[in-house]
Amino acid sequence: MLKWLANNIPNCVQRNYTLAIPITYKMNRNGNVQFLQQQQQEWRWKSSSAKSSLDSSNNNHAFKTKNQETYRDANNKRENQLNNSSSKLNTNNRNTNNNSNRVQKASSSKFTKQVTESQAPKHKINHNEEQAEMKRKIVSNNQNLKGEQQASLLPMKQNKSSTKSFTKSLPNVSFSMNSTQSPKKGPLKQKESHFNENDDDDYEIGDYDEELDDLEDENPKSKGKNTSHKYKQEQQSEVVDIVSKEKLDEYVTMFNKPGVSSNKKFRSLPVVDSILKEIFLCGLARKGIKQFDYLTYLIGGKDAKSEISESSKKELEEMVNQNRVIEAQLKRQQISKRTNKTNVIYNQAEFRADMQVNEECVNWIFKNNRMKYMGSVGLSEEDEQRIMEEFEKNELELEEDEEEKKADSQLTSQDLESMPKEELNALLEKQENIYELYKKYYEESNVEDDEEADSESTKKSTKEKESENATNTYNRKLYPMEGIIQKTKGIPQVAFIGRSNVGKSSLINAITGRNNLKASERPGETKDLNFHRFGKAFCLVDMPGYGFAFTKESFVTQKWLELMKSYFVKSGSDLKMVFMLIDSRLGLKRRDVDMINFLDQNKVPFQIVLTKCDLTFVDDLARMAFKIFKLDPIRKGFTLNYHAKDENTKDYRMIFVSARSKTGVARLKEDIVLKYSSFDKEQWKRNVKKNVVLFV
Numbered sequence: 168m169l170k171w172l173a174n175n176i177p178n179c180v181q182r183n184y185t186l187a188i189p190i191t192y193k194m195n196r197n198g199n200v201q202f203l204q205q206q207q208q209e210w211r212w213k214s215s216s217a218k219s220s221l222d223s224s225n226n227n228h229a230f231k232t233k234n235q236e237t238y239r240d241a242n243n244k245r246e247n248q249l250n251n252s253s254s255k256l257n258t259n260n261r262n263t264n265n266n267s268n269r270v271q272k273a274s275s276s277k278f279t280k281q282v283t284e285s286q287a288p289k290h291k292i293n294h295n296e297e298q299a300e301m302k303r304k305i306v307s308n309n310q311n312l313k314g315e316q317q318a319s320l321l322p323m324k325q326n327k328s329s330t331k332s333f334t335k336s337l338p339n340v341s342f343s344m345n346s347t348q349s350p351k352k353g354p355l356k357q358k359e360s361h362f363n364e365n366d367d368d369d370y371e372i373g374d375y376d377e378e379l380d381d382l383e384d385e386n387p388k389s390k391g392k393n394t395s396h397k398y399k400q401e402q403q404s405e406v407v408d409i410v411s412k413e414k415l416d417e418y419v420t421m422f423n424k425p426g427v428s429s430n431k432k433f434r435s436l437p438v439v440d441s442i443l444k445e446i447f448l449c450g451l452a453r454k455g456i457k458q459f460d461y462l463t464y465l466i467g468g469k470d471a472k473s474e475i476s477e478s479s480k481k482e483l484e485e486m487v488n489q490n491r492v493i494e495a496q497l498k499r500q501q502i503s504k505r506t507n508k509t510n511v512i513y514n515q516a517e518f519r520a521d522m523q524v525n526e527e528c529v530n531w532i533f534k535n536n537r538m539k540y541m542g543s544v545g546l547s548e549e550d551e552q553r554i555m556e557e558f559e560k561n562e563l564e565l566e567e568d569e570e571e572k573k574a575d576s577q578l579t580s581q582d583l584e585s586m587p588k589e590e591l592n593a594l595l596e597k598q599e600n601i602y603e604l605y606k607k608y609y610e611e612s613n614v615e616d617d618e619e620a621d622s623e624s625t626k627k628s629t630k631e632k633e634s635e636n637a638t639n640t641y642n643r644k645l646y647p648m649e650g651i652i653q654k655t656k657g658i659p660q661v662a663f664i665g666r667s668n669v670g671k672s673s674l675i676n677a678i679t680g681r682n683n684l685k686a687s688e689r690p691g692e693t694k695d696l697n698f699h700r701f702g703k704a705f706c707l708v709d710m711p712g713y714g715f716a717f718t719k720e721s722f723v724t725q726k727w728l729e730l731m732k733s734y735f736v737k738s739g740s741d742l743k744m745v746f747m748l749i750d751s752r753l754g755l756k757r758r759d760v761d762m763i764n765f766l767d768q769n770k771v772p773f774q775i776v777l778t779k780c781d782l783t784f785v786d787d788l789a790r791m792a793f794k795i796f797k798l799d800p801i802r803k804g805f806t807l808n809y810h811a812k813d814e815n816t817k818d819y820r821m822i823f824v825s826a827r828s829k830t831g832v833a834r835l836k837e838d839i840v841l842k843y844s845s846f847d848k849e850q851w852k853r854n855v856k857k858n859v860v861l862f863v
């Protein structure tokens with residue numbers, strides 16, 4: 168379809184000329200396309216050599232004088248293509264002549280006339296009020312979509328001064344795309360310290376083009392066949408960032424080598440790059456919006472559809488209007504064709520359309536399906552009674568690793584005293600900065616202030632509020648394990664597991680956009696395995712947390728672990744993914760490691776999700792992620808290939824989320840719907856009358 172659009176719509180690219188026009192089309196049940204009203208009544212021709220951009224008022228004239236021949240060629244070509252494709256598209260064109268007349272009357276711009284003249288006989292075009300209304304709806308939908316995306320970019324919301332003071336406190340976390348072979352010179356070589364503390368140079372739009380120009384210059388076609396060809400292939404593959412397992416082991420050995428500073432190690436490894444990429448894509452990049460967007464474009468693919476903030480979206484629109492991104496993208500495509508490499512960077516139009524369809528798809532499924540409670544699996548009555556007694560008798564406390572506890576206390580007693588004043592001040596400043604940022608953010612987004620939440624007196628009130636808000640909209644239906652497995656048979660399941668208080672229930676609430684699950688500051692809130700389904704597409708499973716230390720034998724933990732493990736083993740192929748949640752502030756604990764090993768041994772597909780990222784620094788997140796990566800089962804399975812199209816490839820992407828700021832939630836939602844549910848996007852596209860705003 169997109170290919171067809173690209174070939175047949177006059178805003179496609181003809182040799183040196185690029186034309187960008189936002190168009191709206193409607194796809195009916197048969198897969199035919201109906202063109203709707205033009206989004207904007209202006210269009211531009213742009214010559215990549217002359218870089219001339221013409222106004223809509225004089226484009227016809229200019230086009231005849233300057234580009235007459237090229238246009239004629241292009242137009243003939245297009246008409247031929249239209250004729251060829253007309254047989255396929257003629258099923259619904261009984262009223263075409265009427266339609267074309269109507270459209271011609273209604274359209275005021277020269278361009279719209281042009282389009283309809285060439286296309287009206289071939290396609291059914293409705294240009295009535297109904298469609299205008301529909302278009303309005305789409306636009307408003309799109310605006311609504313941006314809300315969540317905006318919320319995800321917490322740090323971007325800050326004013327200049329606060330961001331500056333914040334970034335000052337960040338250590339050198341640099342991002343380099345081509346660390347694999349660490350070439351000394353290369354077109355795709357980044358300004359190495361994009362996220363470097365001292366690097367205040369922002370990425371300019373032109374930079375991308377310049378890099379590609381370099382690439383062009385080095386191209387074998389322009390310079391004859393030479394060694395740079397091979398070199399470019401390497402560069403291309405680095406963008407994809409697929410690393411074989413052997414290679415990965417090599418990197419890890421390198422990472423463990425003594426005598427090399429950890430900072431240096433950090434920068435030198437692609438695995439770290441990959442983790443950092445994830446962090447950046449999740450909207451946690453705090454250094455600058457431009458680099459972030461540049462990255463999303465560079466990486467491309469559907470994963471790059473990350474939460475782009477409102478302001479940066481505007482910037483991107485501008486870029487698209489200027490055609491620069493399209494040009495750059497096209498150049499890249501040409502290059503990748505020449506180098507005969509898989510084209511991982513999507514076609515611009517395809518990328519945008521795909522992004523939009525995915526978004527709509529995910530929103531549709533969450534909006535149009537009731538979240539239905541299917542039942543719970545709990546412990547036997549005896550066990551439950553005993554647990555309740557334990558709960559009442561004992562103060563609930565999460566177990567801590569004793570060694571870590573010791574280390575912590577040693578740090579506070581010895582290090583703080585001996586710590587130079589400067590360092591201490593820096594530490595305090597860092598804390599103040601983050602505090603101010605959060606305060607400002609919560610003020611802006613009308614979220615409860617953290618300051619209040621921290622104070623003792625208000626703790627109670629927030630607790631009360633939470634319990635009030637989080638209403639259990641269902642009466643508890645308890646099933647034996649076999650019973651619920653029978654009941655949920657055939658529905659793909661996604662489970663959330665992790666220590667108590669890690670934020671499982673909150674994350675599910677954030678994903679569903681509902682407040683059905685009880686979440687509270689008190690650990691041990693969830694006591695059953697709760698099953699909720701969205702139609703027959705998928706089923707979300709909230710689990711009790713583990714990690715209590717209030718009885719010697721840790722009865723609760725043992726019982727709940729048994730329950731969860733039996734579910735993992737019995738659910739079989741219906742269990743599509745287990746999201747293993749880890750609190751990004753606390754990191755891995757012994758029981759987490761046990762659980763990871765268990766999942767790995769039983770071949771249960773799982774992914775690590777770092778939660779509460781709104782409370783953690785980027786560099787701490789990266790370190791935490793890498794610590795987790797060092798675990799054997801993770802390292803073994805980490806393919807680093809998050810463009811993987813192969814369904815069987817275990818996707819060991821590290822996920823960073825915050826249920827509070829909604830960072831990463833949109834991506835997680837999309838993963839659930841598009842990767843693990845039984846929801847068929849293509850079928851949905853065919854069956855639901857779809858309106859898509861395309862920017863070609």
Ligand SMILES: Nc1nc2c(ncn2[C@@H]2O[C@H](COP(=O)(O)OP(=O)(O)OP(=O)(O)O)[C@@H](O)[C@H]2O)c(=O)[nH]1
Binds near residue numbers: 670826
């Ligand atoms: N700042 C912040 N707080 C969070 C986030 N997610 C959860 N919380 C808080 O963490 C606490 C625990 O959240 P829950 O969702 O109840 O955790 P849980 O894993 O379901 O806990 P159990 O049911 O006891 O296993 C609550 O007070 C939440 O408000 C987050 O992303 N950011």
Ligand SMILES: [Mg+2]
Binds near residue numbers: 672686710
């Ligand atoms: Mg819970």
